[in-house]
Amino acid sequence: MEKKGALAALGALAQETRLDVFRLLVTEGPAGLAAGIIADRLGVLPASLTFHLQQLVHAGLITQRRLGRQLIYSAEYGAMNELLAYLTENCCGQGASAAPACDPAAACCSAPPTRSSVA
Amino acid sequence: MEKKGALAALGALAQETRLDVFRLLVTEGPAGLAAGIIADRLGVLPASLTFHLQQLVHAGLITQRRLGRQLIYSAEYGAMNELLAYLTENCCGQGASAAPACDPAAACCSAPPTRSSVA
DNA sequence: TCGTCATTTCGACGAAGATCAAAATAACAT
DNA sequence: ATGTTATTTTGATCTTCGTCGAAATGACGA
Numbered sequence: 001m002e003k004k005g006a007l008a009a010l011g012a013l014a015q016e017t018r019l020d021v022f023r024l025l026v027t028e029g030p031a032g033l034a035a036g037i038i039a040d041r042l043g044v045l046p047a048s049l050t051f052h053l054q055q056l057v058h059a060g061l062i063t064q065r066r067l068g069r070q071l072i073y074s075a076e077y078g079a080m081n082e083l084l085a086y087l088t089e090n091c092c093g094q095g096a097s098a099a100p101a102c103d104p105a106a107a108c109c110s111a112p113p114t115r116s117s118v119a
Numbered sequence: 120m121e122k123k124g125a126l127a128a129l130g131a132l133a134q135e136t137r138l139d140v141f142r143l144l145v146t147e148g149p150a151g152l153a154a155g156i157i158a159d160r161l162g163v164l165p166a167s168l169t170f171h172l173q174q175l176v177h178a179g180l181i182t183q184r185r186l187g188r189q190l191i192y193s194a195e196y197g198a199m200n201e202l203l204a205y206l207t208e209n210c211c212g213q214g215a216s217a218a219p220a221c222d223p224a225a226a227c228c229s230a231p232p233t234r235s236s237v238a
Numbered sequence: 239t240c241g242t243c244a245t246t247t248c249g250a251c252g253a254a255g256a257t258c259a260a261a262a263t264a265a266c267a268t
Numbered sequence: 269a270t271g272t273t274a275t276t277t278t279g280a281t282c283t284t285c286g287t288c289g290a291a292a293t294g295a296c297g298a
Contacts, residue, residue, distance in 0.1 A: 007135060013210075014129035015286085019122070023209050036244060048287055050246055055285095069244055069295045080210055084203060090142050091132075091199055092221035102211035134256085155274060167257055169276055174255095188265040188274050 005060070006086040009079060012059035017044055018052045025062055025075040032074025034067070077102040124179070125205040128198060131178035136163055137171045144181055144194040151193025153186070196221040 013019050020042050025033060033041075039049045053073055056062045060079045065072050081102045132138050139161050144152060152160075158168045172192055175181045179198045184191050199221045 003135075003138065007133060007138060010129050010133035010138075014126060014133040016122075016126060017286090019126060019129075026210050026212070029212075034244080035246090039245095045288070046245065047247085047289080051286070054246095066295090071245065077211070080206070084206060087199070087203060088221070091145050092196070093145070093148075102207070136256090153274080154276090158275095164258065165275065166259080166277085170256070173276095185265090190275065 003086075003090075006083060006090075008059040009061060009083045012055050012061055015052070015055075017042065017048070018056055021049075021052060021073075022056060022061055022075060025073060026077075026080075028074070030074055032065075032072040034070040034072055036070065038073065122205075122209075125202060125209075127178040128180060128202045131174050131180055134171070134174075136161065136167070137175055140168075140171060140192075141175060141180055141194060144192060145196075145199075147193070149193055151184075151191040153189040153191055155189065157192065 013022060021038060024038060024041060035046070035049060035053065038044075038053075039046050042049070044052075053062070053064070057064055057073075061076055062073050063076055065074075084102070132141060140157060143157060143160060154165070154168060154172065157163075157172075158165050161168075163171075172181070172183070176183055176192075180195055181192050182195050184193075203221070
């Protein structure tokens, strides 16, 4: 990941509501969560949530898909891996390794472990 | 690292100048760099640099010490390790490991490899 | 087609972030 | 004491960020 992308990801996560949203989506795995449910769980007004969701989408940390009349958001594990890789490579010593640590399959409890690999 | 600290660190790094400063300090190792030299290398006005350095200090990512009439700033590797640990534990799947990846000894070239362990 | 549910867009507002020039402080040498 | 260098503080200005209520869009069912 180049600097631009890392800055976008860092900026997107550097806000309490957005960090909460992302963490929530991570625990839900690839199945994701509808906007309304996220708003309910976190106690955020719909308009505000949309604002934050857009920032996260724009940073590539989450993706959006439509299911009926609701919009489902889910975490983009690859982006988090790239961010971690960037940080270990550029903000630690020179010899830092970058083993991918994020895996949707690890989101164990709420969503049944999906066999499909990461997009 | 609790959420508050992670937010502070993310916010501190989510700005181009500050990310540049931190990356520069990381490459310099524990020896650190004087404010004036950082300003020179990055082409930032002194007042602006001070502003950004303060943000980084406040987030715990760098530390300050005085050497004669200059102020030396150096990277706080522990803070970066904690941030990486927080991200892997909270923003990846549940089973993510948190092996400390940052080591000042890895900043090989400019500073002689220090034997003292990470704080 | 009409209503209604889910979500987004719009417009306005205050708060926080970033930048700059100018003045102030701190440390040292003469 | 005085001057010089290194850095910070101050204050002003401008932009960006986050929040909110109200209106608009999109998708579905009757």
